[in-house]
Amino acid sequence: MKTADQVLVKQINKMIVLNTIYKKRPISRAEIAKFTGLNKSTVSALVDELLTEELVLEMGTGESQGGRKPVNLSINKEVGNIIGIDLGVNYILSIMTNFAGEIIWEKRIDLLHTHTSPGQRIADLQTLIQETIENASQTVRGIIGIGIGVPGIVNYEQGLILSAPNLGWENIELRSIIEQKFGVPVFIDNEANAGAIGEKWFGAGKRADEFLYISAGTGIGAGIIINNELYRGSRGLAGEIGHMTVSLDGVPCSCGNTGCWEEYSSEKALFRYMKEHICVEDLTIFNVIDNAIAGDDVSRRAFEYVGKYLGIGVANLINAFNPQLVIIGNSLPLAGDILMDELRKEAEKRCFASKYFSVKILPSQLNIHACAIGAAALVISRLYASPVS
Amino acid sequence: MKTADQVLVKQINKMIVLNTIYKKRPISRAEIAKFTGLNKSTVSALVDELLTEELVLEMGTGESQGGRKPVNLSINKEVGNIIGIDLGVNYILSIMTNFAGEIIWEKRIDLLHTHTSPGQRIADLQTLIQETIENASQTVRGIIGIGIGVPGIVNYEQGLILSAPNLGWENIELRSIIEQKFGVPVFIDNEANAGAIGEKWFGAGKRADEFLYISAGTGIGAGIIINNELYRGSRGLAGEIGHMTVSLDGVPCSCGNTGCWEEYSSEKALFRYMKEHICVEDLTIFNVIDNAIAGDDVSRRAFEYVGKYLGIGVANLINAFNPQLVIIGNSLPLAGDILMDELRKEAEKRCFASKYFSVKILPSQLNIHACAIGAAALVISRLYASPVS
């Protein structure tokens, strides 16, 4: 059983100090003590350890307010590099970040020709990771780890992909494959979970203890942040809300049921709407977004259609979770207010809580980088633990 | 900020010891040490404190397995009494429990004639609490506190009822009213939250870290247990899922929208179905349940109808929360398998996770007492903290 002792006390306080430096840098020891409530001497001792671990740096002095000048502390961005992978259905995005989550290199490869074998795709992934590593800068610790966001069902603890239907993957031990190849720690998580963590650490969710990240792309999934941490549920399947019933006898879904949310609010729904309304061209989602922004009528109405139904599902989730904030991510929100206005209108109308206060609904701040940055944050969070707002 | 120190360490470990005694009584110091991983001397010291606080008792010795006999420890059930109130729409149920959550006295008063004023109902409540107190047994600490479960929106921290439309209440400071009258600590929570806590402490949810308690009665609400604790959301409105959209252009709801779950799965829906199918009698929910169990055809089909739609919403919630367990409480599950069979069938069909493993869906173990026992558990949990499974 998880009992408490002094080791735990120190761990907690050290994480609090590190997170405080992370969030408020540059900051002095005295300010940390004031902000956290920890004693000055405690802060000094913990900061000393962080300095010898090279996670933190002293960077000059701040302005004096009538006394000794404070010593500015900041995190050591260059202590190591992290690789974050967004494993898309028809692309792979690889980013290299420093320890502050700042992107220092990135490359996206498109896989337009559907690969038949999982083996080929994994080979592509490995080649891309190799190239990313070769572009790393010189740091104290080198590559700290690799995080991978996957569109499918994942066993997070074991780094196992149970099922990724859009990739045609079943039971792939991705973590051990990549760990063996590159010899650094690897973390695998669901694409929506990675997006949520990305927004929590570096995006629109920084200051929210409780929020939902809705990944609206090929399908729909949710990453749930509760109490500043990702909530995975009892078996890691929390947030699999693509097949939430919103219309009892509605559109038939590939899952065998009818009226699944995904059939009304994903790229699938968008393209279906487009086809039903004259447009027969073979377009990518980015084409439709560009057209909508350029003012094309059918494209705009398609986004309004999808936005409305997104709003309905979002309202359902707000009623269930009562979050501070909902962040809409992945491809669809790239259409901007064309989608978001309709979404907000419908969500507000159907949201029980909106009688008492309004819930903020924002588009992703990290846009197409959300998943990859979140994957990198998976690695960082191992050292930082969970950020406290 | 919530930093860690030795006080925290002790609190945590003391709660672990108390909870272990609570769950495994009778148990010896040595067994506690083995089970928790705490050192023998630590356990002894903490048990000593619990003994002087009279929360725990030494009760004889256990069997020796070739050595000194262990001293059995148990909680002191008689340390004090707790009052739990289920404030129904047309009844008030008051129970008196001992410190082990065992009901030692109870009384239910029915309020068939609708009260016009909140004042009258509060007077009735106070009279009933007074009568309950008069029936308390002699204990060390007397009445430890009063817990109240309310069908409405509650501010838990302030003990404020924001809105209980079915009672005609708005902004009632129930905690301070009752605290001033009786001079003991009072805890107010939503009826579904209370039910969830009741099932967690004393019912079907004892061994589950994550579960949902669905209160299906006049309306529908959910109590959400995450990580052994009640999840209230950012503003205390989590679980307000009665107005989840399940049918885009479905039945109009009093809330102004269409297709709300509550319109398909509550007593409201049951009675609507009954009226639509010949039955014009003026029946209570208990009449319909009795008739269904006795084999009345319309009543049975009414429960099957409601069960199906309950299952759809339950599947939605399972997809979102991925709990270990779902408990169905309040009045409807009193119909037993007539309701539950249909519910389970539909939930399984629409539940994404059921492809990977099945989620248990059980009727409440505390039945009509769930809310009142949960209200009492609100008080107990202040001393025990959250139980660890």
Next chain:
DNA sequence: AATTAGTTTATCGCATAAACAAACTAATTG
């Protein structure tokens, strides 16, 4: 004699308060 239960004692690690040293600003003084 061996084993198990529970207590006592000495020790270690951590946070903390209080005392201290260092570094700086601002007001005062001749």
Next chain:
DNA sequence: CAATTAGTTTGTTTATGCGATAAACTAATT
């Protein structure tokens, strides 16, 4: 204006208290 002084802020050092622990102990039982 330069020198002095008071006061403030930053950060370190030192002594203390508290909690968990291991080891040595007593107690009770087969």
